[in-house]
Amino acid sequence: VTYCVAMKLNEGMLFASDSRTNAGVDHVSVFSKMHRFEIAGERQIVLLNAGNLATTQTVVSGLRQEIKRNSPGNLYEAGSMFDVAREVGIKVRAALAEIPVEEKAKLDFGCTFLVGGRIAGEEPRLFMVYPEGNFIEATRETPFFQIGEAKYGKPILDRVLHYHVSLRDAMKCTLVSFDSTMRSNLSVGLPIDLLTLRMDDTVNVKHMRIEEGNDDFQALRRQWSEGLRSLFSALPNPTGWD
């Protein structure tokens, strides 16, 4: 199972995905469920994926191959993030079209992508691409998307996250959301890939991989857990409920 979150906030963008395995790295950096396509100073594109692994790999490999072959419309040439999302959607549709109808009845071959980033001349943008290949865009009112095992970690995002939350608070909130998910579903696990892109920095992204021994994350988990228990203990006993 996978859990991924991406958000577009006033201060910048944040992408996070769980990942238990290391994937290979080439000139297009790949971090298991997080895939980067970058031209320094010109475009930063991040893909997060959930769903059928064969389908997602077909999609991502296809996108990379088009870059190598310099095909028209490849992600290094796309004129906008909208075009990038459309290209991912086309690839998803094509990958599923190859699978015979009778096989699709037996197994879910679908996959979902979060597609975000910035292309020079445009604001950062974030999209969620559905298994059908169509997609929606994040707005100020709906600044985050989740894919995969999303429900355990949604309540804290619903409570805390909005467009004007700082990127630092968004990171903390994301980590709490992952903590809740990992406690309730053993198949979502560390390491977590976390990537941020600041509005005021067109060149750099920051990528962190949070592994098992990460002291900060352990401290955050412990403090959150203890805090929740104290908070719970302090709740008043409703009258007449004894």
Added chain:
Amino acid sequence: VTYCVAMKLNEGMLFASDSRTNAGVDHVSVFSKMHRFEIAGERQIVLLNAGNLATTQTVVSGLRQEIKRNSPGNLYEAGSMFDVAREVGIKVRAALAEIPVEEKAKLDFGCTFLVGGRIAGEEPRLFMVYPEGNFIEATRETPFFQIGEAKYGKPILDRVLHYHVSLRDAMKCTLVSFDSTMRSNLSVGLPIDLLTLRMDDTVNVKHMRIEEGNDDFQALRRQWSEGLRSLFSALPNPTGWD
């Protein structure tokens, strides 16, 4: 959508279900997704249901009809809660067997029941009956079951609930769990039916219906929400994450 929780703890049992509509009440008390079968002082049986409404109504009506007809094995004659769970499972299987295979391919007619309570001479017991009609029983290590829209409200139960938690804390925890669910899924809503059964009281159960205007519940929701925000704000900023 439905959300139901049931638990068997050291101090007693707790059942909770969301329900937006009032259902009729006859000698077998019925509260929408919560159905009671009671012989005062002798047996207290509670059913909670999630899933296809037609199927669940077929099951519950069938169980009531058997009582009226005094059929062998009806819930007023069952010798143990195990027999009750088996009877519910048989009824679920029978209801689904009536539906043509080609219809089942189009729609999910399945339903899931939480079946718990006490029959004189036996400890209270709690079961979860699957759409296939088979079932599992709660234990000290796994003292609670959820059905329906379960994931949003699971993290708080995972963190707080264990066999030796008091019934009062279990109630608070359940209400927080419903609060998280209702915030993240608009189709789960008040009123909440809450029923408790104490180990040391063989005769009485306590039933409450928490409606929109319930001040205690509103206070609990507000206090939890504000507490979570303060707790979140107090989390340390991990080093090097700026």
